[in-house]
Amino acid sequence: MxxxxxxxxxxxxxxxxxxxxxxxxxxxxxxxxxxxxxxxxxxxxxxxxxxxxxxxxxxxxxxxxxxxxxxxxxxxxxxxxxxxxxxxxxxxxxxxxxxxxxxxxxxxxxxxxxxxxxxxxxxxxxxxxxxxxxxxxxxxxxxxxxxxxxxxxxxxxxxxxGEESKRLGRLPVRTLSPSVEILETLERWGVSRCEELAALPVLQLSERLGQEGVRLHELARGASVRSLVLAESEMRFEEEIELEDAVEELEPLAFLLGRLLDQLCVRLQAHALAAAAIHLRLTLGDAFEKEPPIRGEAPAAEAPKNYEKTMRLPVPMRDSKLLLNLLRLQLQADPPQATIRKIALAAEAARHRAAQNGLFRRNSIDPEKLELIIARLANLVGSLNVGSPETMDTHRPGAFRMKRFAPTPNEMKFRRKTGHTIAAANRKAEDEPKLRRATVALRNFRPEWLAKIELREERPLHISFRGMRGRIVAASGPWRTAGDWWQEEAWHHDEWDIYIRFDSGALFLERDLPGEVQDGLYRIYYDGLRRSWFVRGRYD
Amino acid sequence: MPRNFAQLRSQVEGALAGRVAAPFEYRERRATENTSTGIDEIDLLTGGFPRGALTEIFGPACSGRTSLLVSALGMRTAQAEACALIDACDAFDPCQAEAAGVELKQLLWVRCRNINHALRATDLLLQGGGFSFVCLDLSDVPRKTVRQLPLDAWFRFRRAVENTQTILVIIEQEPNAKTCASLVLKLEGGLVHWSTAQPREISEARTGDFAWPSFVRLLDGLDVHAGVVRSRINPVSRMEFREGRISSATSGSSNSLETIFRANAMPWRFTDARVEPKLGSFEG
Structure with a gap:
């Protein structure tokens, strides 16, 4: 042993x-x-x-x-x-x-x-x-x-x-951590080294110092016997730092975060693990000064004492620089509104991602790099404006939500035995007839444009919106959709597909005035709840 | 002052040493891999969208630019390739795109509110790499605004996708990338097709108190005229692409090539159980 x-x-x-x-x-x-x-x-x-x-x-x-x-x-x-x-x-x-x-x-x-x-x-x-x-x-x-x-x-x-007594003998007695009283007693006796303590007779030592003396004697000789007290396994990856001087700006905060992340990543790496999520908790100090409330307005709410942020990662990562960049981008988008007195970082550990690329597989995006790109884009245009759209289980026109972009890697495998090349395989896949049809796409106006319609026998004849007036030369509709009447967000639309010819459309095209209003196919609808006409979009 | 050409050449090479490996060496253009646009007529006309190059699609409103984009997105996402759409005016309709065959899970949609955000987002995505198809949609941005963009933006984009597998497509109202674009495609809207149901069929559709009008009209589709303004795609690769499609493909010349394709309207109305036709249509 x-x-x-x-x-x-x-x-x-x-x-x-x-x-x-x-x-x-x-x-x-x-x-x-x-x-x-x-x-x-x-x-x-x-x-x-x-x-x-x-x-x-x-x-x-x-x-x-x-x-x-x-x-x-x-x-x-x-x-x-x-x-x-x-x-x-x-x-x-x-x-x-x-x-x-x-x-x-x-x-x-x-x-x-x-x-x-x-x-x-x-x-x-x-x-x-x-x-x-x-x-x-x-x-x-x-x-x-x-x-x-x-x-x-x-x-x-x-x-x-066998050499325990001899090697330990040169150490001072205080290394054995005796009580202060016993240490003073031993010093009075002139015993300062372990070999001197080991040379004392055990019986007499026991009479003078009790069981503590016997234990120290065993330790000095290297003859003690005990079992290992096993520590419970606890996989906590946390780093904290208390700051003497509060931090006010993001740059010094990023410097400190980088240091903590370095420590976390080293510890994760030692366990062959990576971070699936990072929890940041900042203990805040004095709030930044704001403009005093105008008379009559309610005073500002009390500033929070803590600032917490959780960064979930699409794949487990342990690159401290990358994690720092992601944290910085999140903090830039939503900075704490007070000075920072304490920083605590915790990582949720997960198994590190192992990927094997294929020789005949097209390179896919590195998930770690992708996360950084998306974080930068979110910082640029807002986190709600970046991601994959997902259609919702409703008949409401144009209903969708944004979710995290997580593309499926290209798993196409190409068999070398049959001599398929990548181009040939692509061509084969592209030759599927069901994908060869072009469909008219609609470009939405967000938010929809308010329009005025002139009707004759419940059919639209003229339309005006955004300062332009046009004649409706052909139309199809109305197609009524309605739903969610049991909720607050009910809808009731009568949709029309119309072809508009603006009174001076040709002129506008030539002179490049309002580029967005041009002759063409539009989709309009009458909102039965709001009792107004809107232009939903334009076919293109 | 250098006395002859050899001295001048060595002087230039010396000045560029460390930055440009061989300034006077001719770099052969790499054979581009072309990919289908999802529309046969456009594939036959252009040979498809080139990888590692900038493709420019321009035309006025209702000219089929977005239809072509959606077709291309459907084709690329169907093969599990990662695609990105930088939407300068937040006009993309994901519901229609999904119905047209686009795998939305494979699409990163960046909804911008102005052209500066769109350009910075494009820079980020191109520099990051890894995307198979990146589209910058400036369709609804006024021409004047796009015209005022610094020219180096197009060079930067072209340089970023060079020697990569990325297809970069820019959609706008008029061409601006000039020589940076390897393929410039002009689209124009043509006839709008409306289908009209026959009175006999309508008369059979009487149900209860509701009487169908004398005729019902549906938007059937839109003809799109497409023309190649400029193409640097290797004619050989274009012919290879066409191989097996038609035997008498157009010759390799890049100018004066035109075609017409039809973008069909989505037959969604009658597949949706909750949609109720109320009235008929009319001719204005």
Whole structure:
């Protein structure tokens, strides 16, 4: 049996650095607590060199220039912990969630898949680095030995069976996480290293420190025995970031979203998954100033505290740049009306799309690229004006609705044995007689044009609309359609197909005045409910 | 100053190095693959719509432009090809198009309210690629507005579809793309056909108190005159396309080719159970 432990040193600091990669390489100090009792809780090496120490109060730390100071972020720590667990699960299904900064993996039987323990350790370190983490990895036959070695030794450590006591002996006793009282007692005794603790007689230690002393003695010798406490599998892909300074504009917001999406996509990729939907939740701060209401008008409603948006994707994706572009387009179309204090992103995981193109199949649209194009088009003309039309189950003239454009890929297969070429196959398909008839198409006017009709014996003789008057030289109708009388949206139309000759139509054609009003075949109708005539469209 | 042609040539090649691979090398035009328009007469006239090229269809209102578009859409969508229609005036009728054989699921319809939106949408769709058929419908946009479009838009469109499998069709009232169009088709409306039921048939249709009029008229169809104004389609490929359709196909010359086809009215009225004929028709 072998166990691997992963420990993230300076966990709270690394959590902030993961959320703000721009801080890497700079002096950073974190403080925690409520003002005015805030104090520094974590610093990196650069900040230490600059003179900042843990425990300094806010006014003391504020004197150091060139040091980035941030608040401790528990949401970032939680996100990082979940990411750490998910990363561990990509290597081993049996995993212990020891503490926020430490996990233990059971490596039993994994050598067939991953190879030697060295390879596993390197793979763990590599995957952690992909998340932006610098971790310590230790592998040992004992759970606690691996745990303490990871906490005590930097980088990758292997402890062979039988050498546990010897290797752990160099570690300070505080690595075993004793209580403060016991640690003080041990320090008074002059015991500072694990080998010194292991050298003490167990019986006398038990008399003085109790069972806690015995447990520490076992840990120091690497002789403790316990089972792995398995963590429940929870596949949550969420990223959060709390902002010290509220964001007001979309550009810096997109920058932050990009960072969170990068993290999400790395985690999804580690599980060979992709996002089927992205949920964005923004916690809003102060609302943007609006013009005061005019006297007599009702005051504006209270601004919402949250802004939520869900982006459903036609196919699972994990390209962070593409997802960012889609989110940006949605935010541009419907921006939040207040400053942003907190960003939370969650991905609904799904299996990644696998597609195999055929040699003889015409290239179809890449669904990911198509989604981006449609999002841009929706941003340009409005989301209700882009998509596939779908006719509705009603007799109402011209009733349709728009739905998401999701074309069926071309599945035509061409048999090479019979020598069919693509052109020949196309031609064969095109030769079907049922598709060879041309039909007169109607071009609709949206909204319909209001018209005035002169009738004689209930038949239209003259028509005028949009400032033009014409003679109806031929007509067919009326054809009555009615329906939905039991609803508010009832209709009652008497339709006519008419040929109009405008009084000066030829002149208008020549002079290109109102291009839309020309002689020709039109469809008009009398709306029995509104008691008016309308021009529905023109045949073309 | 270069002293001779060779020096001038090398100087130009040097100036364009890195941007144009071989500026003086003749690039042979690739044989275009033509696809059916869905109307036999137009296929025989033009050889079909060329892929990787810009086709321009122009004519006044009621000249059959939309009928030709719907036929082409029906043909392309029937083969599960992805099509896009950029509708500058939001005039497309999906119900009639579906009845005419268009698979609406394969059609991306972009409903624009002005020509600038239509041009930007076309740019997006062409640059994105992957669509088999893209149509920019400027039929109802005033001629003056279309005329004022910058010429580089047409060049950009042509360049975007070059060496792709996309058919780009632009429908308008008069030709504007000039040399960027590989095929320019002019349409004009002809006779309007009305069918009249015979009195004998009508007299048999008496039901209850309702009496049919002396005659009933239906819109039967519309004749459309089509002519090729310009065609760069390889005559050989045009002949190949016609192979098997007619043996005595028109020769490969691209000018003065005309044909007439008839666009039939949709026989929807009497197939719809809820539609009730109320009165007859008349001649004005």
């Amino acid at each position: 072998a166990f691997a432990s992963i420990y993230v040193p300076d966990f709270i600091l690394q959590a902030v650095l993961c959320a703000e990669p721009a801080l890497r390489g700079r002096a950073v100090a974190l403080w925690d607590g409520t003002p005015p009792l805030r104090s520094v809780v974590a610093v990196n090496d650069s900040a230490t060199q600059a003179g900042i120490e843990i425990g300094m109060t806010e006014p003391q730390a504020a004197q150091f220039c060139g040091v980035e100071k941030r608040n401790r972020s528990r949401t970032c720590e939680e996100s990082l912990h979940i990411a750490l667990l998910q990363m561990g699960r990509t290597i081993s299904p049996r995993i212990e969630d020891t503490t926020l900064d430490t996990i233990v993996l059971d490596l039993t039987g994994l050598h067939r898949f991953w190879g030697s323990q060295e390879k596993i350790a390197r793979e763990l370190a590599r995957r952690a680095a992909e998340l932006g983490l610098a971790v310590n990895v230790a592998i040992a036959a004992n759970i606690d030995v691996a745990l303490h070695a990871a906490r005590g030794f930097p980088g990758i450590t292997f402890i062979p069976r």
